[in-house]
Amino acid sequence: MSEASAVARFYDELAADYHLVYANWDAGMAQQGQALNSVIRARLGNAPASVLDCSCGIGTQAIALALCGHRVTGTDISSSAVRRAGREASSREVHLPVAAADMRRLPFAGHRFDVVVCADNSLPHLLTEEDVHAALAEMRRVLRPGGLLVISTRPYDEILRTRPVSTSPQLTSTPTGRTITFQLWDWHNDGERYDLEHFQLIPDGEGWRVHVRRSTYWALARQQLADSVTEAGFAAAEWEAPESSGYFQPVLTARVP
Template sequence: MPMPSVRRFYDDLAADYDRIFPDWDASIARQAGTFDALIGAELGTGPLRVLDCACGIGTQSIGLAGRGHHVTGTDLSPRAAARARSEAAARGVRLATAAADMCRLPFAAGLFDAVLCADNSLPHLLTADEVGAALTGMRRVLRDGGLLILTVRDYDDLRRTRPASTPPQLSTTPEGGTTITFQLWNWHDDGERYDLRHFQLIPDGADWRVRERTTTYWALTARRLTELVAAAGFTGLTWRTTETTGFYQPILTARR
């Protein structure tokens, strides 16, 4: 089960999450195209029943629902899940959301055609037992032949280089003003996990409002994640690179 700090991180970030993106609506549309094409190639034309089990404020869920799929979005953060629902409604899209731990999904077995866990959410789980519990739960709620979609950072390279920070990202709001977002990483002695300090400098009149949030990640290599997904009972594991999908993180798909 994720540490309480993960929920606090995303509860606090929920109101400002869209400021991470240069253009959030453009990202919603672009990612919907990527995942809709992937789901269609694997499962055929929809509409399909999709669970986004780390939906955040709806970056993937809203776009997939807008393309006609029956999407349920869950997130550890009640504030994020609530915002996803309201943002979907504001765009004329129907999206069911709920607060739920991905390790304890509150759904009947075989309910979904596809389960999505994107945006490096799974590595918030810091042990093999926690990751295994989440993957086993995702498999349980998939129908036979259902599709698992995971996206994570390319940790194979990051484990070698151990960066201390990320480049700043700039986002301009419709009201004007530019938000600056960046991260500082403090690697643990084991070389596998790191504490992340997430900073946002948000314009506030003539001044800046500074928000800092902290959380911890497990830098899962592709090989280790592949092993864990296979151990949870999935088959047909396939990695897709950023070059082939256009998505900003590698994508792992597998079948129940």
């Protein structure tokens, strides 16, 4: 199975239960949207922007940004995820065009968007310098001159110092009980990439329904990713910490000259 197919399968399998990684998905959506909206407006001004969320998943950031007044289009490598994003947007009376697409081959003409968002640790699914550069080059291609790139990843500088092997359990209350979500990580010999097992234990009658989904990530350090962004033709690449942006992950922004 190709790398792209494996990532698509991971999110196809997760799409129906993705909201369960949040204690409260709607509250998380609102908080993330407000934070990203502030990042965008601080750099581009208060006018609504044309935004591409090129890793929209089930719509967490895309729907939230649309509710903040932006004109948002969502794409994702998972067809199941984008279908759900479309349904979730419609149920909230939000206009959100969606399409299944690989971020390395975006199906849009050049210079179409004011902002491209690639949030929630999506870019690190790409495991080689060539693929990261291809994705960043596509993001730059579809941005207008002066356009804004917004990427968020896990805090990999800190993670690379300790190389954890698991995440803490996340509990989500549902009408049938509490769902438990956690991850196990297995680091590769290169010390940068890791295989992830994503566990969800969902109440099912007197027992549990257990899902295990697997994927691989590249723990890109901040300077490493900033250098890649600059090499792809962006300018003024800078990181903003969660304490400053209000977003739950470090945020990298850069501009098209």
